Amino acid sequence: MTGFGIDNLPYGIFSTPGTHPRTGVRIGDAVLDVAALTGDDVHATGSLNAFMARGPAAWAQLRADLTGRLSDAAHRATVEEYLHRLDDVTLHLPFEVADYVDFYSSRHHAENVGRIFRPDGDALTPNWTHLPIGYHGRAGTVRVSGTPVVRPSGQRKAPQDAAPTFGPSIRLDIEAEVGFVVGTPSELGTAVPQAAFAEHVFGVCLVNDWSARDLQAWEYVPLGPFLGKSFLTSVSPWVVPLAALEAARVAPPAREHELQGYLQDGEPWGLDLDLEVRLNGEVVSRPPFDQMYWTPAQQLAHLTVNGASLRTGDLYASGTVSGPGRDQRGSLLELSWNGTQPLTLADGSTRAFLEDGDVVTISATAPGAGGGRISLGEVTGQVLPAR
Numbered sequence: 001m002t003g004f005g006i007d008n009l010p011y012g013i014f015s016t017p018g019t020h021p022r023t024g025v026r027i028g029d030a031v032l033d034v035a036a037l038t039g040d041d042v043h044a045t046g047s048l049n050a051f052m053a054r055g056p057a058a059w060a061q062l063r064a065d066l067t068g069r070l071s072d073a074a075h076r077a078t079v080e081e082y083l084h085r086l087d088d089v090t091l092h093l094p095f096e097v098a099d100y101v102d103f104y105s106s107r108h109h110a111e112n113v114g115r116i117f118r119p120d121g122d123a124l125t126p127n128w129t130h131l132p133i134g135y136h137g138r139a140g141t142v143r144v145s146g147t148p149v150v151r152p153s154g155q156r157k158a159p160q161d162a163a164p165t166f167g168p169s170i171r172l173d174i175e176a177e178v179g180f181v182v183g184t185p186s187e188l189g190t191a192v193p194q195a196a197f198a199e200h201v202f203g204v205c206l207v208n209d210w211s212a213r214d215l216q217a218w219e220y221v222p223l224g225p226f227l228g229k230s231f232l233t234s235v236s237p238w239v240v241p242l243a244a245l246e247a248a249r250v251a252p253p254a255r256e257h258e259l260q261g262y263l264q265d266g267e268p269w270g271l272d273l274d275l276e277v278r279l280n281g282e283v284v285s286r287p288p289f290d291q292m293y294w295t296p297a298q299q300l301a302h303l304t305v306n307g308a309s310l311r312t313g314d315l316y317a318s319g320t321v322s323g324p325g326r327d328q329r330g331s332l333l334e335l336s337w338n339g340t341q342p343l344t345l346a347d348g349s350t351r352a353f354l355e356d357g358d359v360v361t362i363s364a365t366a367p368g369a370g371g372g373r374i375s376l377g378e379v380t381g382q383v384l385p386a387r
């Protein structure tokens with residue numbers, strides 16, 4: 001049971017020694033060479049973008065074709081020669097990231113961060129229950145799982161400091177998130193309604209929005225996150241197609257007040273994903289995605305309600321996934337309550353924030369169509385010392 005059965009079939013970009021990166025689909029502990037199997041050049045481009053741009057009919061057709069070939073024993077023999085052992089391949093960034101946006105859709109996370117960063121104000125800002133808050137990130141520094149995170153340097157100034165100082169971050173953190181990958185573009189000047197979510201969004205990946213909390217806390221007023229988050233954002237190598245997540249769909253939490261028309265809940269697009277965060281191999285948190293306040297369909301509608309267009313390869317992330325429990329928080333900022341309550345790890349060491357050499361791995365599973373669970377794979381990275 002790998003979570004990569006016939007009901008999953010996520011897409012990625014892989015290469016074997018001496019060959020060009022091309023599209024593959026994961027099945028069990030193998031990668032199916034979709035480029036060689038289909039002979040379709042769209043899968044030989046080294047990114048999923050060209051295929052994603054073809055739209056939902058093409059996505060459904062290939063998925064049906066692959067499902068047929070992989071489930072039928074007679075057909076299965078014909079795909080055998082196109083399978084590579086996962087251990088023999090290198091996985092690349094699965095798509096060329098067009099724009100990158102990060103939301104802030106976990107109420108528990110937003111309240112925790114509000115209490116930590118703005119102890120004198122309300123935990124939630126008054127706009128939070130009316131619209132999905134987000135910011136534009138840095139698309140060029142989105143990299144595939146396994147890319148090391150070099151400790152960033154920058155300015156910080158704690159409230160009690162007389163003046164800012166410069167140096168390597170001393171509050172390097174993670175954010176466990178889920179990312180949504182846009183396939184079908186939209187026209188400038190036209191809003192995309194929630195009902196068109198599945199026509200535009202190709203699939204889902206895992207995201208680690210590495211964050212330097214000391215840099216963030218000093219720079220973010222009044223325009224929001226900037227260099228404290230732009231040094232690296234990691235994504236999982238596998239993009240799970242939306243079609244594989246039908247059994248994971250759930251209704252979002254109850255609303256506090258009526259929402260504007262374009263945000264009113266229609267088809268349920270909450271997702272029952274169970275995330276897991278491991279620090280040096282030890283599970284430190286299990287964030288539940290099913291309690292996210294804003295759904296990815298609402299986020300998409302909000303992203304475009306002003307007429308902003310979508311491009312193939314746009315990535316928007318959910319925001320840090322935190323549940324109500326202490327062991328469900330998706331960042332060390334929350335888990336250690338800004339360093340005041342360090343975690344004790346199995347080896348006896350304590351952590352408030354990340355140390356050089358630490359390895360963080362975020363994984364997730366979801367209910368699959370087959371009655372078991374499917375895997376979203378993992379996104380991992382090791383902290384390297386500042387340069």
Ligand SMILES: O=C(O)/C=C/C(=O)CC(=O)CC(=O)O
Nearest residue numbers: 103104105113175225319320
């Ligand atoms: O409330 C703040 O000032 C800070 C928010 C964040 O850390 C931004 C962010 O990346 C949103 C998220 O991941 O939920």
Ligand SMILES: [Ca+2]
Nearest residue numbers: 102175209320
């Ligand atoms: Ca984030």
Ligand SMILES: [Mg+2]
Nearest residue numbers: 272274288290
């Ligand atoms: Mg759950």
